[in-house]
Amino acid sequence: EFGSEGEELSAITDVNPYYLRLQGPNQWPNESTCPNFRARVEKFVEEMDVLCRRLTSALAEVLGLPPNFWDHLFTEPHMQMKICRYPGLSSDSQSASSLSGVGAHSDSGFLTLLLQDDVGGLQVQTSAGEWVDVNPIPNTLVVNLGEILQLASGGQLKATVHRVERRDRERISVPYFWNPRLDATVTDLASEEASKSSTHGGGNVIHAAYGANAFKSLARSHPGVLQRHHPDLVLDSNGSVVHVSGS
Numbered sequence: 488e489f490g491s492e493g494e495e496l497s498a499i500t501d502v503n504p505y506y507l508r509l510q511g512p513n514q515w516p517n518e519s520t521c522p523n524f525r526a527r528v529e530k531f532v533e534e535m536d537v538l539c540r541r542l543t544s545a546l547a548e549v550l551g552l553p554p555n556f557w558d559h560l561f562t563e564p565h566m567q568m569k570i571c572r573y574p575g576l577s578s579d580s581q582s583a584s585s586l587s588g589v590g591a592h593s594d595s596g597f598l599t600l601l602l603q604d605d606v607g608g609l610q611v612q613t614s615a616g617e618w619v620d621v622n623p624i625p626n627t628l629v630v631n632l633g634e635i636l637q638l639a640s641g642g643q644l645k646a647t648v649h650r651v652e653r654r655d656r657e658r659i660s661v662p663y664f665w666n667p668r669l670d671a672t673v674t675d676l677a678s679e680e681a682s683k684s685s686t687h688g689g690g691n692v693i694h695a696a697y698g699a700n701a702f703k704s705l706a707r708s709h710p711g712v713l714q715r716h717h718p719d720l721v722l723d724s725n726g727s728v729v730h731v732s733g734s
Contacts, residue, residue, distance in 0.1 A: 489513050489528060490567040500719050505728065506669055506698025508717065509565070509705070532566065532663075539564075539598060539665040542630070550643060556675070557639060560597070560667035565701070567596075567666065573608065573651060573658040588651035588658070593684060594633040595704040596666035596697070599647075601629040606658040612648040621649075634684065634693045634700060635666070639673045642681035646693075669698040692725045702728050 493510035502508045515525045543561065544554035573588040588608060603609060609621040609629065621629055631647040651658075667673075673695045684691040694700040706713045706722040713720060720728050 488567065488569045489532075491563070491565050499716065504670070504696075504698060505717070505720060505730075506696070506702045509669060509698065509701060528568070532568065535568075535600060535663045535665070536564070536566070539600065539663075542598060543665070546636070546640075546644065550640060557597075560639070560671045560673070560697075563668040565666045565669045565697070567664040569662050571660045571662065573653055573660075575655050575657045576653050588653045591648055591650045593637075593646035593648050593691075594631055594664060595635070595700045596633040596664050597636045597639070598633055598665040599631040600663045600665065601631065602661040602663075603629065604659045606654050606656050608652045608654050608658050609660070610650050610652060612650075614645075618650070633664075633666075635673055635697055637684075638681050638693050638695060639676060640681070641676035641678055646684065666701065667697045669701070671697045673697070692727065694727070699728065 490513065491510070492513060495512050496502055496508060496510070499508050518525070540561065543557055547556040548554050591612065601609070603621075603623050605623045605625075607620065607623055610618045611621055611631075612618055631649060632644050634646045636644050637646040651660075682693045682695070684693055694703065703722070703726045706720070706728055707726065710722075713722065719731050721731055722728055
């Protein structure tokens with residue numbers, strides 16, 4: 488996983504607001520082990536930045552807004568990207584739990600652009616609750632709408648609920664997460680109704696402060712990381728990260 492380059496934090500529990508802890512330097516593989524890897528990833532990130540800014544402007548215009556309506560959220564975007572590997576299924580791993588690569592969720596940011604191989608497995612949920620395969624198409628990117636876009640559009644552009652089911656073959660995907668700066672707060676067009684989400688049993692509140700929404704996803708996806716590296720924080724039932732009493 489890679490993100491916007493930041494300074495290393497020394498005393499992480501002293502950082503406030505807590506979501507600023509999501510900053511830090513990337514841990515790049517050794518050049519001798521992965522020649523040109525960093526240069527290629529950074530070139531990819533540059534090109535995706537340009538594309539995402541164009542998409543952001545286009546989405547604003549779709550809603551009848553000025554093309555620069557959301558530009559103030561992206562003065563220093565907190566982008567992330569991953570290179571994900573999903574192991575193929577073996578003959579003895581056909582249980583319901585082992586079929587799931589990633590459970591149903593929506594992404595916490597603004598947009599996710601996904602480069603996937605030809606294996607398949609990605610599914611999106613329709614407004615009727617049905618799951619539809621997103622079959623790979625060569626030379627294309629999948630675009631998922633995120634929770635912050637749902638909030639920023641006043642609920643007109645709903646966050647894409649999606650999941651991954653494992654296949655017989657190994658699957659590789661590269662998601663690029665286009666996110667606002669960590670301290671950005673979404674207020675234009677935001678409403679209580681737009682902050683609601685059907686995921687996690689309806690207990691997934693979309694926070695107007697992007698950093699808080701992003702940290703919510705970290706805490707849910709990696710509870711062990713939260714406990715080990717952020718012992719002063721806990722995740723409550725509606726997805727809010729709060730300080731442990733007395734810390």
